[in-house]
Amino acid sequence: xxxxxxxxxxxxxxxxxxxxxxxxxxxxxxxxxxxxxxxxxxxxxxxxxxxxxxxxxxxxxxxxxxxxxxxxxxxxxxxxxxxxxxxxxxxxxxxxxxxxxxxxxxxxxxxxxxxxxxxxxxxxxxxxxxxxxxxxxxxxxxxxxxxxxxxxxxxxxxxxxxxxxxxxxxxxxxxxxxxxxxxxxxxxxxxxxxxxxxxxxxxxxxxxxxxxxxxxxxxxxxxxxxxxxxxxxxxxxxxxxxxxxxxxxxxxxxxxxxxxxxxxxxxxxxxxxxxxxxxxxxxxxxxxxxxxxxxxxxxxxxxxxxxxxxxxxxxxxxxxxxxxxxxxxxxxxxxxxxxxxxxxxxxxxxxxxxxxxxxxxxxxxx
Amino acid sequence: xxxxxxxxxxxxxxxxxxxxxxxxxxxxxxxxxxxxxxxxxxxxxxxxxxxxxxxxxxxxxxxxxxxxxxxxxxxxxxxxxxxxxxxxxxxxxxxxxxxxxxxxxxxxxxxxxxxxxxxxxxxxxxxxxxxxxxxxxxxxxxxxxxxxxxxxxxxxxxxxxxxxxxxxxxxxxxxxxxxxxxxxxxxxxxxxxxxxxxxxxxxxxxxxxx
Numbered sequence: 158x159x160x161x162x163x164x165x166x167x168x169x170x171x172x173x174x175x176x177x178x179x180x181x182x183x184x185x186x187x188x189x190x191x192x193x194x195x196x197x198x199x200x201x202x203x204x205x206x207x208x209x210x211x212x213x214x215x216x217x218x219x220x221x222x223x224x225x226x227x228x229x230x231x232x233x234x235x236x237x238x239x240x241x242x243x244x245x246x247x248x249x250x251x252x253x254x255x256x257x258x259x260x261x262x263x264x265x266x267x268x269x270x271x272x273x274x275x276x277x278x279x280x281x282x283x284x285x286x287x288x289x290x291x292x293x294x295x296x297x298x299x300x301x302x303x304x305x306x307x308x309x310x311x312x313x314x315x316x317x318x319x320x321x322x323x324x325x326x327x328x329x330x331x332x333x334x335x336x337x338x339x340x341x342x343x344x345x346x347x348x349x350x351x352x353x354x355x356x357x358x359x360x361x362x363x364x365x366x367x368x369x370x371x372x373x374x375x376x377x378x379x380x381x382x383x384x385x386x387x388x389x390x391x392x393x394x395x396x397x398x399x400x401x402x403x404x405x406x407x408x409x410x411x412x413x414x415x416x417x418x419x420x421x422x423x424x425x426x427x428x429x430x431x432x433x434x435x436x437x438x439x440x441x442x443x444x445x446x447x448x449x450x451x452x453x454x455x456x457x458x459x460x461x462x463x464x465x466x467x468x469x470x471x472x473x474x475x476x477x478x479x480x481x482x483x484x485x486x487x488x489x490x491x492x493x494x495x496x497x498x499x500x501x502x503x504x505x506x507x508x509x510x511x512x513x514x515x516x517x518x519x520x521x522x523x
Numbered sequence: 524x525x526x527x528x529x530x531x532x533x534x535x536x537x538x539x540x541x542x543x544x545x546x547x548x549x550x551x552x553x554x555x556x557x558x559x560x561x562x563x564x565x566x567x568x569x570x571x572x573x574x575x576x577x578x579x580x581x582x583x584x585x586x587x588x589x590x591x592x593x594x595x596x597x598x599x600x601x602x603x604x605x606x607x608x609x610x611x612x613x614x615x616x617x618x619x620x621x622x623x624x625x626x627x628x629x630x631x632x633x634x635x636x637x638x639x640x641x642x643x644x645x646x647x648x649x650x651x652x653x654x655x656x657x658x659x660x661x662x663x664x665x666x667x668x669x670x671x672x673x674x675x676x677x678x679x680x681x682x683x684x685x686x687x688x689x690x691x692x693x694x695x696x697x698x699x700x701x702x703x704x705x706x707x708x709x710x711x712x713x714x715x716x717x718x719x720x721x722x723x724x725x726x727x728x729x730x731x732x733x
Contacts, residue, residue, distance in 0.1 A: 307711055338710075340725070341612040364610065368714055406711050426708035429528065431588020433708065 162267025169468035174270070174455060178251050180298045181272045181453065188291055190249035190274045195231045197253065199223050205230055206417070210256045224255040228452060232275050233444035244278025245447075265432075266456055273437070273452030280447035282391055285421050285439060286398035292435055292451050293403045296425055299458045304427040304434060306403070307367075308395075309411030311418040311438070313376065313388040317359050320382050321352050331360065335410050338364035355381050367408035370396075376409050391420060417443060423451065430461040470509050474502060476516035484515060529572035531716055534585055534593035536578035540701060543615040544594040547701075550731070551723035582607060582704060591709035592717065597699035598678055602639045608710055611703035611724045614731055617680075620697040623690050624674045625667055636666035637676040646676070646696055664688045 159165070166174060182192065201213055201221040211226040225231055228250055236246070251272040258267075274291065276284050289306060296304040314335065318328050327350055334343040343364065347357045359379035366376055373392055380386045399405070411422060420439030427434060435458075437451020472489040475481035476497075484491045492511070494502050499514075499521070506514055506523055514521040533555065535541045541558075548555050555573050556566045566573045574590055581595040582603035598620050600609065620639065632654045637643045640658040647654055654673075659666060663677045667690055678699070679685060679692055703724055710717055 305712065338608040338610045338705075340610055367711065368718075408711065426712055428712050429588065431586065431706050431708055 160267070162265075164266065164268075170459075170464070172468065173459060177299055177459065178270075178272055178455065181295055182249065182251060184294060184298055185249040185274055185291070188247070188287075190247040193232070193235065193248045193250055195225065195228070195235060195250065195252070197225050199225055199231065206414075207256065210258050212255045212257050225252070226254055226256055228252070228254070228271060228273055229275065229440070229450060230444070232277075232450075233448065236277050236445050236448075241277075245284075246277045247274065248277070249274045270455040271452040272455060273435075273450060275448060275450030277445050277448050280420075280439065280441050280449070282394035283398060284449055285391075285395045288437060288449055288451055289395070289405065289423060290400050290403060292423065292425065292437065292453075293400075295453055296434065296458075299453075300462050301425075301427050301434070301458065304425050304461075305406050306423055306425045307406040307408055307411070308392070308421055308423045309408045310388050310392050310420070311412040311414065311422045312420055313380070313385055313392075313409055314363060314412035315416065316382055316384040316388060317356070317363070317379070320356055320385075321350070321360075323350055323352070332412065335360070335363050336412060338410065340364050355379075359385075363410035363412075366410050367406070369404070369406065372407035372409060388420075395421060419443075420449070427461045430457075432457055434458050434461060470511050472511075473513040473515050474506050474511050476502075476514070476521065480515050480517055529567050530570050531592070531713070532572045532574065532590040534574045534576055534581045534590035534595075536581055536595060536599075537575050540578070540594065540596065540616050541575065543701065544613070547594075547613050547615065547724065547727060550727040551720065553720055553723065579603065585704050585706050588706050588708065591706050591713060592720075593704045594701055595704055597702050598639065598642075598697070600702060600704065601697060601699075602642045604641055606707070608705040608707060609702045610705060610721050611728060613701040613703060613724065614728045616699070616701040618678045618699050619695045620676060620699060621679045621692045622674055622676055622694045622696055623664065623667060623679070623685060624693050626689065626691050628673065630673065632673045634672045635674050635676060636663055636672035638663055638678075639676055642697070643676045664690055 199222060201211070201223040202208065205211065205223070205226070207226040211223040214222045214224070216222055232248060232250065251270070253268060253270055255268050274288070276288065289308070292306055318331060321328070323331070331343065331346055334346060340361065344361060347360060352360065359381055362379050366372055373389060373396065376389055380389050417440055418438040419441045422438035424433040425435045435451055435453040437449070439449040441447050471492045473484055473491050474494060475484060475491050476494045478493060481491045481493045496502065502514060503523060512523070514523050535544050545555055556568045556571050558566050564575060574584060576584060578595055578599045579602070581593040582600055582605040584590040585593040586605040586607055594613065596616050596618070598618065620642065632652065634655045634657060635643055636657045636659050638659060640656045643656050647656070657666070657672060663675045664685065666672045667675045668688060676696065682692060685692055703721065705717060
């Protein structure tokens with residue numbers, strides 16, 4: 158028995174996982190992202206964004222530890238406490254994460270793997286465009302050419318919400334309605350809270366501000382504060398820097414962690430798969446003055462890409478160690494015989510789909 | 524007939540709300556594939572497919588992306604805790620989720636029975652109250668009458684049933700009506716199909732509610 162929300166990965170699937178992680182890590186390395194490794198055990202911090210959802214343990218001194226629930230916070234801690242030298246810094250990571258309460262269903266495991274990158278020490282539209290371009294390539298590397306990246310600007314939502322001057326609780330309720338695109342409730346609450354005029358119109362427009370390239374332009378009409386204008390300027394600059402072939406979707410009402418992301422926020426979707434494949438954005442000031450990054454969910458990406466075919470069979474079954482060495486030197490995948498019983502070996506090779514049986518004197522009839 | 528993924532998959536709750544949903548979609552100029560027979564689990568024409576589900580399963584099918592959109596009461600949605608878009612209040616199926624007790628019972632609540640345990644638990648937490656929540660599957664009022672619980676949280680439509688049972692509606696905790704719910708990625712990737720539908724359902728809901 159293994160705990161709910163954890164699972165075994167058997168050969169064909171485990172091989173596909175490893176291969177994809179390797180492809181991603183090589184891609185990121187090619188863009189100058191240096192690997193870092195972080196502890197799985199963390200000191201429990203009630204201020205951690207996922208504090209309530211993390212697995213907790215008690216160590217021998219009675220101190221509460223938590224299993225790593227998210228990479229970004231861990232990297233930020235690393236950046237704050239370690240001497241990294243002059244920036245900007247590009248880091249990549251891959252590893253397991255744990256959440257206590259994830260709904261145990263498709264793509265929502267309690268133990269899961271993420272691969273991602275962070276850029277610390279630079280905050281410009283160029284960095285944001287680089288991250289979007291890299292995310293786009295990472296999806297292509299997973300065979301998900303049909304996936305679309307969706308860009309939001311939580312700062313835009315935050316600036317409009319703050320312009321209302323309402324208290325935190327009311328802002329949270331307005332935000333929840335915007336986040337669920339619950340326009341009827343949003344309208345009713347704005348009325349009740351006495352938010353009127355251009356600001357109310359702008360907030361009411363947010364849930365519907367999604368679609369293609371026309372969206373940032375349409376949002377201009379509702380950028381009623383100087384800060385909101387600047388948010389859109391930044392977004393336009395990022396878009397102008399995107400490589401050909403990367404046509405993002407937009408949702409300017411997307412503002413899940415609007416008090417966390419200080420600039421853009423992005424996700425990626427693929428048809429007929431209900432969950433986002435990656436997530437990221439800019440979070441300047443959340444521990445590090447200038448920071449942005451994204452993380453890919455390995456399980457979700459592989460689920461969306463379709464299950465791997467049967468495990469590839471070895472190229473040959475060698476009857477002795479010397480033959481095996483010689484064939485491996487040619488680049489073949491070779492299993493070594495465990496017995497002299499040729500009939501048994503032939504039966505095994507047939508069952509596994511191994512095409513060649515090779516001994517010291519050469520090929521043996523299969 | 525085996526299920527093939529249609530261009531648009533719609534999850535509807537069996538029963539009364541299903542009929543209302545068919546009518547609401549028709550008013551919005553969007554014909555749903557006709558229900559075939561009693562025993563069919565889904566109805567479709569290749570372009571559109573309707574899944575006939577238990578109400579509580581509708582948010583699950585939509586959240587996990589099997590269905591693109593669904594119709595479900597807000598009461599069920601609140602209980603599900605699923606992360607979905609709910610862009611349209613369809614107006615029908617109006618009811619309220621209320622705290623119900625025996626008359627003149629003002630002792631502290633130690634145990635609450637409900638078909639909505641998650642919602643009830645969240646309400647207790649928000650109020651800073653501590654009570655056991657017992658999940659029941661039907662006839663929840665009986666739990667209050669016979670003393671299984673000090674209070675129940677349940678759906679109230681007219682209040683007549685309660686009155687007949689000799690119970691009182693102490694407080695309305697949430698108001699509910701049927702909502703259109705939409706899967707998050709479907710809304711983005713099938714915008715051309717879904718956005719006109721949302722706008723027309725909104726317009727139709729406004730006209731009917733006067």
